Amino acid sequence: MKLYIAEKPSLARAIAAVLPGPQKREEGYIRCGNGDLVSWCVGHLLEQAEPEAYDPAYKQWRFEHLPIIPDRWQLKPRPKVRSQLTALRKLTREADQLVHAGDPDREGQLLVDEVIEYLGVPDSKRRATQRLLISDLNPSAVKRALERLKPNSEFIPLSVSALARSRADWLYGINLTRALTLQGRRVGFDGLLSVGRVQTPVLGLVVERDRAIEAFVSKPFYEVLAHLLTEQGQRFSASWQPSEACARWQDEEGRVLSRELAQNVANRISGKEAVVEEAGRKPAQQPAPLPYNLSSLQIDASKAYGMSAQAVLDACQALYEKHRLITYPRSDCRYLPKEHHGEAGAVIGAIKQTASTLAQAASGADIGIKGRAWNDSKVEAHHAIIPTAKSAREGSLSGHEAKVYELIARQYLMQFYPAWRYNDTELKLRIEGGLFIARARQTEDPGWRTLLGKTADGASELPLLAVGDSLSCERGEVLEKQTQPPKAFTDASLLAAMTGIARFVGDPALRKVLRETDGLGTEATRAGIIELLVTRGYLQRQGKSIHSSPAGRGLIDALPEQVQKPDLTAHWESSLDAMARREGRYEQFMTALQSSLTELIGQLGAAAPESLRGVDAPKRRRAGGARRRTAGRAGQAAAAGKQGGNGRKTAPRRRRKQSVAENG
Template identity: 75%
Template sequence: MLICPAVKRGWQHSMKLYIAEKPSLARAIAAVLPKPQSKGDGCIRCGNGDVVSWCVGHLLEQAEPESYDPAFKQWRYEHLPIVPDQWQLKPRPKVRSQLSVLRKLVKEADQIVHAGDPDREGQLLVDEVFDYLKVSDTKKRAIQRLLISDLNPSAVTKALAKVRTNSEFVPLSVSALARSRADWLYGINLTRALTLQGRKAGFDGLLSVGRVQTPVLGLVVTRDREIESFVSKPFYEVRAHLLTPAGERFTATWVPSEACARWQDDEGRILSRKLAENVAERIGGKEALVEQAKRSPGKQPAPLPYNLSALQIDASKAFGLSAQAVLDACQSLYEKHRAITYPRSDCRYLPQEHHGEAPAVMRAIGQSEANLADAVKSADTSRRGRAWNDKKVEAHHAIIPTSKAVPVERLSADERKVYGLVARQYLMQFYPDWRYADTELQLRIESGLFIAKSRQTLEAGWKVLLGKGEKEADELPRVEVGDQLLCEKGEVVDKQTQPPKPFTDATLLAAMTGIARFVSDNSLRKILRETDGLGTEATRAGIIELLVKRGYLQRQGKTLKSSQAGRGLIDALPERVSKPDLTAHWESSLDAMARREGRYDQFMEALGVSLRELVDELGSQVPESLRGVPSSAKPRRKGQKRKGSTSRSGSTRSRSRSKAAAG
């Protein structure tokens, strides 16, 4: 007589419930668990009685203000700031049924395994379900944490053998919770405040403010205005055309002395053509004495494997892909094709044990990407460079190909491009260092100092994978200190100062990840060099697209330009809101919280104080910068649902916060 697995479980096996972040991950987990299996309502039941279920991104979201007080449904300034005493989450309507499935399964389960994505948001996404379903403290303390960054069976099996205690990740969850609630408070209150004030100036549109989106918009507005106000100025270089006794020719550039400072700008460029002409005339036909001849060998290891931002930047430069398009391609490569590892990683290192999988990954690359087949053959899988570093790997590692080969015809054009970049970057780790020689010559001509530099490749190493690579300077002749050369003539080269370049997806992403460069506070800048920057790997693409969707940024080819509404919004805000200093400091505080070095209550208390100050400041004046500006995004009227809530870019994950406060 055949026994039903569920009945058999009751006799012999305690039920273990795996809760994945999304169905694709759940299927990958179930694939390596005991057979036979059957599909249930919102779950997969395994042969040993264990069950695998899933969320569909966030099953819960922050309640809207009117959930706390019906009066808040109307946007009125006297209600601000809205700060909940007891925070509320509510089920997302479209996935309410899956929450009901989990409610039943959690009660049945003897052991629960948290299998959210291996990042801050993934940790909170499943933890908040446990809290909402009121899982008992006893059962909650026993919850295990499964960290999966590769959906292929062998990787999932290894991950299952290394489950950890979920309580280890409480700080990560608390940090994500603080981020979610801070976003809600900041976005809801400042968006309402500015939108209401905008109406007084005749702007009948939504004025969305967010802790990340607004400083990002501010970066673009500032850059656009720098370009528009830029006045090009001429400057001049003096070059000496030199001849060695052996008949070799090269050029060296004049380095002005301190005596010339009054004719230079802040960057040391000569602004007087008369001065430059005088120097050029004096050196023609004169002796050039070699004062220094330095030849320095150097080497550079392969660039590290990609994290998401680095991949988005390179894909934008190489193919003109938007940050969102890259994230979408990554998500498909990870979930649908299982061709790459977890894509939202902020890490560029790999665990030591992963080195042993290199031959299998190489075979998959060779079968999937014909253009890299020869590169695979030349790779040395015995090399173990700086990329393999356990101390640098936390919840997830760098984005690399998996051991699963995917026929190129199954991939879209964007997926092929992104896979090719990921595969090439991984292959570089198995190639020698790029070796080169730097030469610098310092010469004295008529008491003036002239310098010539060049860099020559000795061994291409990993650079062979880049094709032609950058153009190298002409090799300088071999001369020694004390050699006397001839300056055949001097030449004045006319140049013009150039305006800053407008932002593209690549350069804006680089600015967000390297936000310290745009921060005015020296102490904060030092802190930010060690943190993730503005936004997270998962949210940056979505923030850029949100600003475009709301009409604050406009795409012009590859460039991103601020609109009239975007500029009016930035001008209507206090400077500290539109600058990255404050929001970048939040990122630093949230990161400290995740590392058990910061406290939730202190962070939220400080936020409440600054929020009240900002609401008072915005209410004290009418934003004249918005008068006469056409609006495209309309504010919500009474009873009208807000459109345009942001979701976790490229996936089904929606952020756990108010739709009106996105970004």
């Protein structure tokens, strides 16, 4: 008898539905007609034990206890799902064969692996465990996945990498949160000061941006336009390109700050001859943008509809689990397996039925086009988020669900439209010794851009000129503009910053590592990280903008620089990636972490955090329905110890436990 262990009940039901019937629902599992059983976790059934489980003395928060480093790690059942763990204990003993059906990512791999280990499954049965990878809950996709089971042993390095990150996040969050909270009390800050490998650099980004906005002083700068007339009577404009001789009147971005200089150029060129030095017309094309991964979807939904990252994730989960209209949503991949191309007709048909606004676009799709999105070498455990071949009745989706589905469906349909073809034209002209450039782009065939309602660029077409042609500069014009402050973060731009965190890192080697990894956080956790910082009062939403609170700023200023910056994530990801590729060792990673942790705690203990003196502890906000898969992953100590070392509570009231891993 086989026992399939799914990550969630929705996946378990999808598996059971394609196994031989009849299916019978039992307590904690489904019995199939052939005797096989399908059971499930409910997200995490286990969580890291709290520090006091290792030593009762740790129940009180005292600086001399730090760093807290378990000799032997302990997991404990989550109270609300203990009965499901009991059911799995019985089923794993009865089963002849286990099939791991966790979600197809690093976290999903560990989630089921740790349950199998915790239940004491014999080594022989564990070695024979198979792995089922499902990214689409519809019956045809589940059947195909069941035909392609792999040995679970192939995924051991992935599980070890996830375990290392989980434990490291626990150590980092538990110890630094306690250290900073205790130090905060020294200056009268009576609240929790939560620190985490991911959440703290995200907060640091916002603090840095807010301060740049506040310190910004707008300055005028000047551009010069030459208004030109050809012999055939055609008019266009070209922009002046300052020479090196003008450098002392320019800022670091090359903008001219002297009105006198700009006016002198404009006066000098008026009524003078212009000669074409270079004339280029280059045809080019741009293929359709790739299908979405979660971050790119969240960014576009925020821009288009003002949706928060968490709202997008919640809508995706409903579309995947409840409606089965999209594939696995927590994907970090933007490519598709080649075999998926054969399902294009059915998927496009489902889009027509589900989103009437896209019916015309679906009718115009050419399924004979097979572009860059279909690339097996770019697909690992899961592929891009796309619609499934299942349809839904118009009006059956909520407002957010319908909007997110339409975005996903439109992006998919673009793959069956030709490339956007255009011509880029550039003219370089010399007027009174000065260089002027005119550029324009003309669309020849909008291709996939028609799905965005864009058939042209709105740019005026430049005249066809040749090198040596002479024309007249009717007049020069000075345009006065003002430098603009950096823009405040929004959900979209903060997600983009977390995904492209490499550009905020100075060290070239670390930038390279971050460009090759997930960035800061993962596809599954970024939305939760932002919501967590808002909930804890370190970030505040003002309309679409996201700003730091006084407590958030004080927290950042109280920390050593290496904790504020994303560089640590690059170091970790490099080691964790090597572990997943069997090139790194768990022991080396954890030893190095423990050493750096001891050093950081020493730095925090060396001085009182004056940046928090006089700052009120923020009131805790509701999380706005945020559902974080990592709750329960690496413990919950960052949420507040019951009594601190001085007998005072860590926060005004007992708080719900929060996860440290990934977001803590």
